[in-house]
Amino acid sequence: MTARNSPQHFGWVARLFHWLTALLILTAIPLGLYANSLPFDTSEALSWKAQVFSVHKTLGIAAFFLALGRILWAVTGERPAPLHPDRKAEMFVAHLVHWLLYLSMLIVPLSGWIHHAAVTGFAPILWPFGQDLPLVPKSEALGEAAAAMHWLFTKLLAVSIILHVAGALKHHVIDKDATLRRMTRGERAPHHPVLTTPTFLSAILALVLYAGAAAAVVATAPRTDEIAAAPLTQPAEQSTAGNWQVTDGSLAFAVKQMGQTVNGSFGNWSAEISFDETPVDGRNGQVTVQIDTGSLTLGSVTDQAKGNDFFNVTSFPQAIFSAEILPEGGDYIAKGTLTLRGIEQPVDLPFTLTVEGNTATMSGQVTLDRRAFEMGKAYADESNVGFAVVVDVNLTATRSN
Ligand code: HEM
């Protein structure tokens, strides 16, 4: 049993690589489909879905590294000669499918991995090497585009596998030749003198097919300049009342999901602020913040967060924080109520304020408990979604009178 290939046979290393990759890919495909189809309406269901996704991602990454090793092995060694070098068209199709498979072995897991790295939260890869990828920024739009690529490329991969297996079976059953046995048992086949094989053309066609599929995704996905231009948090809308106009700001929050911190924010909100450094009757002013709950993003779980169990944005499109501003230990505190999902709860937001001329910069943080707003009732413990939600408010405002 030789490790290296010869013109007559596949050595055991090439065969081991082939069948291991096939096994991993043929396990990853049904796992991906199954994970996608699973519900996530209860804590147990979400936990199971995440576990299946974690195994899918981990197997997929193993398949990626195996494919790298396999390709390295293939390019540094010999390829067994074709059994029917005279059948030009058949060889062209076989080579085209081989090239599509080689491309898929790298690009399918890579697109899944880029999707995973571009968004935060949900099912982690089961390894100790971190969840991010160098050069891949956190971006919802990039994540969506990579997910669309992953979806489409898995279909291209599935078609290639079907054609590939059909070809192998045709050789075995109809031609009754040694093609399949060369790959299973390492059987040696008679050596034909190799005629010029059209492998270069089939490689180009495989690349064109892949590029075409990628172009179709790019054409329908958000434009890349929008991805680059989209800030992580949008500036607040101009307020209409009060003596301060918000010019810039962010309303962000963080929650633990499966032990990992997931960061979210609201893209659309407005604030009416009346404030004076000199307190009157112990109060410095009043603030009302209106938040468009539908504008929230929360990593890969934005849709779940908008759903009935959490923000329920269809029934409760607005959240309102209304508070008095009072002095507190050299800084300030906004003491009031937050109405979220129609539930009113007292909330105190301590904040720091720097006023320079007519420009003020404020920064405050408050930790809320999602249970106070009956959020995520189906997630009764913290194993999937933490109880604490850390809200971070930062804004710059200018005095208007
Ligand atoms: C995900 C699954 C699979 C992938 C990615 C895959 C990929 C590949 C690739 C890239 C080659 C070319 C090898 C080379 O040029 O060195 C190859 C060869 C081969 N594969 Fe697969 N394969 C898969 C599954 C299968 C299955 C299920 C069968 C059998 C039914 C099979 C049978 C063969 C045979 C017989 C060859 C040798 C073809 C020849 O001599 O030209 N493969 N495979």
Ligand code: HEM
């Ligand atoms: C050879 C490797 C892989 C194969 C064959 C594969 C295959 C699949 C398939 C068939 C689906 C279901 C698509 C559908 O619903 O039609 C899927 C979904 C998914 N895969 Fe993979 N995958 C691979 C690697 C990876 C890797 C490495 C990751 C991440 C690190 C990943 C992340 C995902 C995610 C997040 C989804 C769900 C996408 C969505 O919600 O739209 N996959 N994959």
